[in-house]
Amino acid sequence: MGRLEELLDKQRDLGAPTDDGKELAVSGTTLVEQVQDHLNKVDVLQAEIDRGLKSTETENHRLQYDVYSPKIRLLEDARDQLMRANVAAYEKERDQKKQEVEGLYLVVNQVKEILRFLKLETGKSVDINDDDLRTYREKSKEGLGYIFEDEFLKIKLFVIENDKPKNKYSLVALGRTIFTEEQLKLRFHYGIHAHAAYHFQLEAVLREGASVKELREWLQKQSQSKLLTDLKGDFDTVKAAYLDTLERYQVEDFRELLTDLCTCGYFYSIFDSMAFKNGVQTCGRCSNKMEKLK
Numbered sequence: 338m339g340r341l342e343e344l345l346d347k348q349r350d351l352g353a354p355t356d357d358g359k360e361l362a363v364s365g366t367t368l369v370e371q372v373q374d375h376l377n378k379v380d381v382l383q384a385e386i387d388r389g390l391k392s393t394e395t396e397n398h399r400l401q402y403d404v405y406s407p408k409i410r411l412l413e414d415a416r417d418q419l420m421r422a423n424v425a426a427y428e429k430e431r432d433q434k435k436q437e438v439e440g441l442y443l444v445v446n447q448v449k450e451i452l453r454f455l456k457l458e459t460g461k462s463v464d465i466n467d468d469d470l471r472t473y474r475e476k477s478k479e480g481l482g483y484i485f486e487d488e489f490l491k492i493k494l495f496v497i498e499n500d501k502p503k504n505k506y507s508l509v510a511l512g513r514t515i516f517t518e519e520q521l522k523l524r525f526h527y528g529i530h531a532h533a534a535y536h537f538q539l540e541a542v543l544r545e546g547a548s549v550k551e552l553r554e555w556l557q558k559q560s561q562s563k564l565l566t567d568l569k570g571d572f573d574t575v576k577a578a579y580l581d582t583l584e585r586y587q588v589e590d591f592r593e594l595l596t597d598l599c600t601c602g603y604f605y606s607i608f609d610s611m612a613f614k615n616g617v618q619t620c621g622r623c624s625n626k627m628e629k630l631k
């Protein structure tokens with residue numbers, strides 16, 4: 338006897354009520370029939386579940402892509418248009434105001450420039466002594482004299498021995514000026530292979546060569562005006578503007594903009610980073626105590 342038949346027999350004998358009181362075997366149906374019936378019903382239900390999923394997906398796809406996406410796109414377009422218009426309006430206003438600011442700064446920057454000039458030490462010597470330059474480790478040095486001399490800028494040439502094995506000599510130009518490197522827009526500042534007694538605004542290695550003689554000969558062949566044009570930067574223009582400023586203005590004309598003033602003529606103005614510091618300032622030029630104006 339097979340296992341299933343055994344089971345059916347057992348059930349028949351017992352009249353087998355289930356837990357909830359129902360008889361497992363309904364009159365006239367065998368367990369086999371019930372199993373087949375249940376499996377058929379399961380198939381039907383599963384098919385319904387599958388159809389339900391498919392139709393739900395189809396409907397949701399339709400809602401998302403056919404119904405709502407176009408509406409959302411329209412709304413987004415409308416929103417983007419409004420936002421772009423806002424940005425454009427802001428930028429237009431900003432640019433107008435920036436232009437206004439620039440206009441206002443014209444005078445401010447002009448005065449800044451004047452103050453930069455008035456702060457310079459007019460009478461300061463820009464002489465360069467050969468002794469102001471010391472070579473390292475007893476290397477040789479030869480002064481070739483001034484190539485440019487003005488009360489506000491002097492440029493002197495030297496040949497100094499460097500550390501290289503082959504081109505052992507450097508032809509260098511040193512420049513001293515009352516102006517700053519930035520004012521003159523000096524293109525050369527490399528730091529030469531020697532020790533300077535003070536800050537040179539111009540330090541340029543013009544050429545390197547095997548001997549002093551070779552460098553002297555090279556120098557002879559150069560156009561002096563071309564060399565100077567390269568070395569002097571904006572000196573001529575800046576000097577002219579400086580002299581013009583000195584003729585027209587003096588520090589006292591701008592007293593209201595000054596924060597600290599020294600008897601030597603040096604000062605800090607509202608444009609300086611040193612301005613508005615608490616306490617008495619030490620003069621950046623002569624180290625005396627400055628008068629507090631603001």
Ligand SMILES: [Zn+2]
Pocket residue numbers: 599600601602603620621622623624625
């Ligand atoms: Zn001073």
